[in-house]
Amino acid sequence: MKRVGLLGCGAMGTQIALAIDSGKIPATLTHVYDDSKEKSALLVEKLINKPEIVENSHLLSSNPVDIVVEAASQDAVRDASLSVLQNKKDLMIMSVGALLDESIYDILSDACKDFKKTIYLPSGAIAGLDGIKSIKDELESLSITTTKHPRSLKGAKFFETSDINLDEINSSTVIFQGMAKEAVSLFPANINVAALLSLSGIGSEKTKVKIIADPNTDKNTHHIEAEGKFGKMTFTIENYPDTINPKTSRLAILSAIETLRKYCSDDIQIGT
Numbered sequence: 001m002k003r004v005g006l007l008g009c010g011a012m013g014t015q016i017a018l019a020i021d022s023g024k025i026p027a028t029l030t031h032v033y034d035d036s037k038e039k040s041a042l043l044v045e046k047l048i049n050k051p052e053i054v055e056n057s058h059l060l061s062s063n064p065v066d067i068v069v070e071a072a073s074q075d076a077v078r079d080a081s082l083s084v085l086q087n088k089k090d091l092m093i094m095s096v097g098a099l100l101d102e103s104i105y106d107i108l109s110d111a112c113k114d115f116k117k118t119i120y121l122p123s124g125a126i127a128g129l130d131g132i133k134s135i136k137d138e139l140e141s142l143s144i145t146t147t148k149h150p151r152s153l154k155g156a157k158f159f160e161t162s163d164i165n166l167d168e169i170n171s172s173t174v175i176f177q178g179m180a181k182e183a184v185s186l187f188p189a190n191i192n193v194a195a196l197l198s199l200s201g202i203g204s205e206k207t208k209v210k211i212i213a214d215p216n217t218d219k220n221t222h223h224i225e226a227e228g229k230f231g232k233m234t235f236t237i238e239n240y241p242d243t244i245n246p247k248t249s250r251l252a253i254l255s256a257i258e259t260l261r262k263y264c265s266d267d268i269q270i271g272t
C-alpha cells in the first residue's frame, strides 16, 4: 500500500484525504501539513484513520511516504518541491502555475532525473490535454477563455493594481487578456489550468488567456481552442465550483483523486 503525505488541507486536500480514508484511493495517508493549524486539525478530525500533523512542509518528505501531494499554493510548490525530490519521493502538484517560472521548472525537471522520481500534474479543471500533448509539434495557436462568477475571482493579485471592482460588475466583463505566463502570476489561485495547457502545448508565452467575470454564471467555464497543421480542437468544460472554495472546480478535485488513485493502483492505464 502506497503512503501519502498531504501538503494543503483546504477544499481539495480535504476531499483527497477523504477519498483515501474511504478506500477509494488504495493508500494510507500518513502525514499532513497546512500553514493553518486549524485547517489541518479540522481535516484530521474528519478522518477515521488519523494521519500525523507535521510541523513544517519539509517534514512531509523526510518521513517514509511514497508521494507528497501538493494542494496548497504556488508558494508551497516553490518552497517544498525540491526537497521532496531530494528526499527521493514522488510529487503531485496542483498549483501548477509555479512551474511557469523556467528556473523552477528546470530545477525540478533535473531533480526528477537525478533522483529518479516523477512529478505528476493532473489535468485539473480541464480536459483535452491528451490531445494537446499529441499535436504539440503541429500547434500554431492555443488559447483558453475562462469565465467565472466574480466571487470566484476574489482576492487575486491582479486586483491590487487594477481599477476593476468585482462588486460593481453587473454583466459579463473581460477583466484580463494576455499570455499564460502573466495570467498565472496575477491570478495564482484561478488559472493554473493555463499553466497545464502551456506546458502541454506551445509554452506560456504563446498560450493566450482571456478571463471573464460573469455575475450571471454559476459555473467555472474553460473554453480551449487549438489550431495547427493537424486541424482544430475545441473543448468547453462547464464546471460546477466546489461548495467550500468557489475558485476551485469540482472537476479539479476529482482529477487529483483519479491521478492519485492511478498512482496507487496496479491497473490498466487508459488514455495518452
Ligand SMILES: NC(=O)C1=CN([C@@H]2O[C@H](COP(=O)(O)OP(=O)(O)OC[C@H]3O[C@@H](n4cnc5c(N)ncnc54)[C@H](O)[C@@H]3O)[C@@H](O)[C@H]2O)C=CC1
Pocket (backbone or CB within 6 Å): 007, 008, 009, 010, 011, 012, 013, 033, 034, 035, 036, 039, 057, 071, 072, 073, 074, 075, 076, 077, 079, 094, 095, 096, 122, 123, 124, 125, 126, 188, 189, 190, 192, 193, 245, 247, 248, 249, 252
Ligand atoms: N491544477 C488545477 O486545475 C487547479 C489547481 N488549483 C489549485 O490547487 C490548490 C488547492 O486548491 P484548494 O484546496 O481549492 O485551495 P484552498 O484555498 O481551499 O486550500 C489551500 C490550503 O493550503 C494552505 N496553504 C496555502 N499555502 C500554503 C503553504 N505555503 N504551505 C502550507 N499550506 C499552505 C491553506 O492554508 C489552505 O488550507 C490551489 O493552489 C489552487 O489554486 C485549483 C483548481 C484547479
Ligand SMILES: O=C([O-])CC(=O)C(=O)O
Pocket (backbone or CB within 6 Å): 124, 125, 188, 189, 190, 191, 192, 193, 194, 220, 239, 247, 248, 249, 250, 252
Ligand atoms: O478550478 C478551476 O476551474 C480552475 C482553477 O481554479 C485553476 O486553474 O487554478
